[in-house]
Every structure is written in C-alpha cells, then in structure tokens.
Amino acid sequence: MRLHRNLCFSVIDGLTLIFNEGNYADKVIQQLLKRDKRWGARDRAFVAETTYDIVRWKRLYAEIAEVKEPFDRDNLWRMFAVWATLKGIKLPDWTYFENTPTRKIKGRFDELSKIRKFKESIPDWLDELGEKELGKDIWTKEMAALNEQADVILRVNTLKTTKEKLQAELFDLDIETDYLPDYPNALKLKERANVFTTEAFQNGFFEVQDASSQLVAEFLNVKPGMRVVDTCAGAGGKTLHIASLMENKGQIIAMDIYANKLHELKRRAKRNGAHNIEPRAIESTKVIKKLYDKADRVLIDAPCSGLGVLRRNPDAKWKLQPEFIDKIKVTQQEILQQYSRMVKLGGQLVYATCSVLPSENQQQVDTFLTSEAGKNFIFVKDNKVLAHKSGFDGFYMALLERKA
Known part of the structure; x- marks a missing residue:
C-alpha cells in the first residue's frame, strides 16, 4: 500500500479533534469524508478505517511511540508511524517519519502484547472493573472481541x-x-x-442494525393490535423493528427525554412506512403517569456504559469514567422503578442494555424484583449476549411479567 499525503493529513486532523478536543469519532469521520469530492471509495475507506484503528489502539500505540497526552501533531505522526509499521506499510520519505525505529516498534509491540491492558488498549480502571465483574478468562476474551471491527x-x-x-x-x-x-x-x-x-x-x-440489537424487539413478544411503550426510544432503531413485528397494527408510544431524537424517529418511520408510532417527549412525569397500568408491553432500552458496542464506538473507552458508570446504575434503577408502572396486569416488560457488565444487567433486575415496585413482577427469562460468543455486539435483555 502506498500512503498518500492528503489522506494521511486528514487522519492526523481527525485524531487531533478526537483526542485533544473530545469530539466524537463518528462525527469527525463524517466531516473528514466530505473534504474532497475527488476521493473514491478506497480513499474514503482508508481515512475512516485508519482513524478508527488509531483511536481503538490509542493506548498501545502511544506506549510504543513513547508519547503522552495531550498529543501534538508530531506525537500523532509518531503514532501513525507505529500503525503503519505494524500493518507492514512502507513509510514514505517524509520528514514526519524520519528516524522511525521500525525494529524497536515491533519489539515493543511483542513485549506489550503480554499485558492485557496494553494489548487490548484500555484504561487501567476499566480493565480492573471488567475482570472483577466477568472474571479474568471471560473478560480477556470479551475485550479481544470488542476490539474487532464490527460487521455491517x-x-x-x-x-x-x-x-x-x-x-x-x-x-x-x-x-x-x-x-x-x-x-x-x-x-x-x-x-x-x-x-x-x-x-x-x-x-x-x-x-x-447490529444482529444483537435485533434480538431485543423479538424478546418483547409483541403481537399486532397491542399497545406497546418504548420508553427510551432515541432515534427509534428498536421502535421501527417493533412496528414491523406488529405489522403496523396497534399502537407504539415512543418516548424519550430528547425531543430531537424523536424528530429523527418520525423521519425514519415515514421512510419505513411505519404508521402506528406516536412519539411523546418526556417533559415531565405526567407523560409517564398517564400510561400507568395501560401497556401490554414496555421496553426499557436503558441508558448504559455502552461497553457492549465498543467495536463500533472505540472512542467510548477513552470518554468513559468510573463515576459515569456509578451514576448510570442509579439512573437505570430509577427508570425501572418508574417505567415498570406502565405495564398492565398480565403484561410484559423487557429491560435491555448494550453493556456486558452484570452490575448494569442481571444485578439491576434482581434489585428491582426485590423492591416494592418489583414484587408484582415475575422473572421469565434473560439473554446475556457476549461478543466473543456471538460475534456481534454485547447485549443483555430480561423479560419480566406483571402478575395478573
């Protein structure tokens, strides 16, 4: 492979925005791909995949290149040189690559690959948390799977x-x-x-839509004619799947605290020909209270750490903080307590996350079932989807039924 200067510059510009200014990788890459109308599919793929690759392996490459954050442009070129060397790409005769220690790079890679936090390129705290919750063996396999490029x-x-x-x-x-x-x-x-x-x-x-995510709507047991509430609908990936399973019959109330996401859902629903979706922004608790005891099915696709979808959001590893995970677990339980009240007698509820941590998943369900609000529910089944077993995103879903 021959490296082209304008494509490499785009990657370095993108990494500056992602690492030093905290911008989201997917948004940065969308912008980069609009830079030059003359780029073909191969050029665009190079920019997107190389940027994602260096984001994914940031800790490992920085360690090999012996650079520390915040990265100036010279640091980023050194990390780029590590990426190219490990890919077996011949470095061109550019000033940025002068004195690149090719043999030393390969030696350092072999050495660091024996230590999981470097090999899988994750922060210390996350490595410790994953091992504590899943055990050494499963966490090692899971992190390796979560660092693979996701299929489309x-x-x-x-x-x-x-x-x-x-x-x-x-x-x-x-x-x-x-x-x-x-x-x-x-x-x-x-x-x-x-x-x-x-x-x-x-x-x-x-x-x-990832294959694991497609399991959630199926798990909800919807039937045409039901009243279904998708409580954290976002832009509606699962809402649209529910609509197709219900054959456009019945009512789907799609709720979210972010009205702009529901506008996007409306647009997608129109394109999908899904006519039974009614978006409702959660502007106060009144919106939820109006639906107490009225839904045949309730989906809580809860906000979470997103650790199960690192393959498609590799920059999340660097943005996540332990405090966020502690906070989100409180939010998950509050949502379960409140939104579960929308399920009518004999109705069913699915609690789902795109996390692989038991503390966000089955432990939340156990806590709910032993609470005042949860004592009216029975546990039916759950599905713990791990990336290293499924080959797709990590997910969790639990089906609960309200006693008739």
Whole structure:
C-alpha cells in the first residue's frame, strides 16, 4: 500500500479533534469524508478505517511511540508511524517519519502484547472493573472481541419487502450478503459498502442494525393490535423493528427525554412506512403517569456504559469514567422503578442494555424484583449476549411479567 499525503493529513486532523478536543469519532469521520469530492471509495475507506484503528489502539500505540497526552501533531505522526509499521506499510520519505525505529516498534509491540491492558488498549480502571465483574478468562476474551471491527448488518423491513427480495436487489448493485441463521430479519454484508446511497435504503427496505440489537424487539413478544411503550426510544432503531413485528397494527408510544431524537424517529418511520408510532417527549412525569397500568408491553432500552458496542464506538473507552458508570446504575434503577408502572396486569416488560457488565444487567433486575415496585413482577427469562460468543455486539435483555 502506498500512503498518500492528503489522506494521511486528514487522519492526523481527525485524531487531533478526537483526542485533544473530545469530539466524537463518528462525527469527525463524517466531516473528514466530505473534504474532497475527488476521493473514491478506497480513499474514503482508508481515512475512516485508519482513524478508527488509531483511536481503538490509542493506548498501545502511544506506549510504543513513547508519547503522552495531550498529543501534538508530531506525537500523532509518531503514532501513525507505529500503525503503519505494524500493518507492514512502507513509510514514505517524509520528514514526519524520519528516524522511525521500525525494529524497536515491533519489539515493543511483542513485549506489550503480554499485558492485557496494553494489548487490548484500555484504561487501567476499566480493565480492573471488567475482570472483577466477568472474571479474568471471560473478560480477556470479551475485550479481544470488542476490539474487532464490527460487521455491517442490515435489518430487513418486513413492512415493505422480504429478505429474499432485498438480497436479490442488493446483489444487482454488487452488494453481496449472507443470511444469519438465528436472526430472522438480518442480512450480513460480505464486504463493507455505503448502503445508505442505495435506492433500497431510501425506499425504507432496511435499516442498519447490529444482529444483537435485533434480538431485543423479538424478546418483547409483541403481537399486532397491542399497545406497546418504548420508553427510551432515541432515534427509534428498536421502535421501527417493533412496528414491523406488529405489522403496523396497534399502537407504539415512543418516548424519550430528547425531543430531537424523536424528530429523527418520525423521519425514519415515514421512510419505513411505519404508521402506528406516536412519539411523546418526556417533559415531565405526567407523560409517564398517564400510561400507568395501560401497556401490554414496555421496553426499557436503558441508558448504559455502552461497553457492549465498543467495536463500533472505540472512542467510548477513552470518554468513559468510573463515576459515569456509578451514576448510570442509579439512573437505570430509577427508570425501572418508574417505567415498570406502565405495564398492565398480565403484561410484559423487557429491560435491555448494550453493556456486558452484570452490575448494569442481571444485578439491576434482581434489585428491582426485590423492591416494592418489583414484587408484582415475575422473572421469565434473560439473554446475556457476549461478543466473543456471538460475534456481534454485547447485549443483555430480561423479560419480566406483571402478575395478573
């Protein structure tokens, strides 16, 4: 591979924004990709994947390059040189790469790869927490899996098409996909491609949604004609899946504390042809109290650490703080206590997170079930999805039923 100066400069500019100014990697990369209209698919892929790669392995590369935060541009070029050397890419004769100690880089990599926090490039506190909660063996495997690049998975919108028809339509555009045996509405891309520019996407035939995330709506046992409340709907990935499972019959109340996310959901619902969704912003507790004892099904896709989705958000490792995890656990329990009251007698509730930590997952459910609000519920089943076993994101979901 030959390195091109303008592409490498873009990566360095992006890393400056992500590491030194705290910008989100996905937003930075979106901006970088608009820089030069002449870039082809390969150029764009280089910028996106290289930036993500260096973000993912920040601690390891910084340690090998012997640089510390905040990184100036020279530091970032040194980290870039480490990335290129470990990828077997020949460094061009540029001033930034003068005196790069290629052999020393490889030696340091071998040495540091024996220590998990460096090998998997994670902060000390997170490494200790993961081992404490999951045990050494599982945490080691899980972190390795969470550092792999995520596959692109589509969820077929059955309101508009079938899996077979969508697969054939994408094949005609040279986008090849595979079925996933245990995921009824999923197609996995054989190679990464920009699916958002396709007519099939614009016509609402599919959404991009990880396979593990697709399990949540299925777990909720919805039926056409029910009244369902999605309490932390966000931009509505799971809401739209619920709508397709309900065949547009019944009512889905999509709630969130962020009204702007619900505007995005409205736009997506229109494209998907999902007509039974009613967005409601949570501006006060009144919105929730009005629905006490009225829902057949309630989904609590709770805010969480997001540790299960590090493959697609590698910068989250560096933004997360232990205090945030402590705070979010309090919020999770408050949400469970309050939102569970919307479930009617005999109705069901799913509590879900995209975390792999038991303290955010089954321990929250156990705490709820022994509380005053939870004593009216029975535990039906749960699903602990670990990335190293599933090959997809880490997730948790528990199904509870309110006693009739």
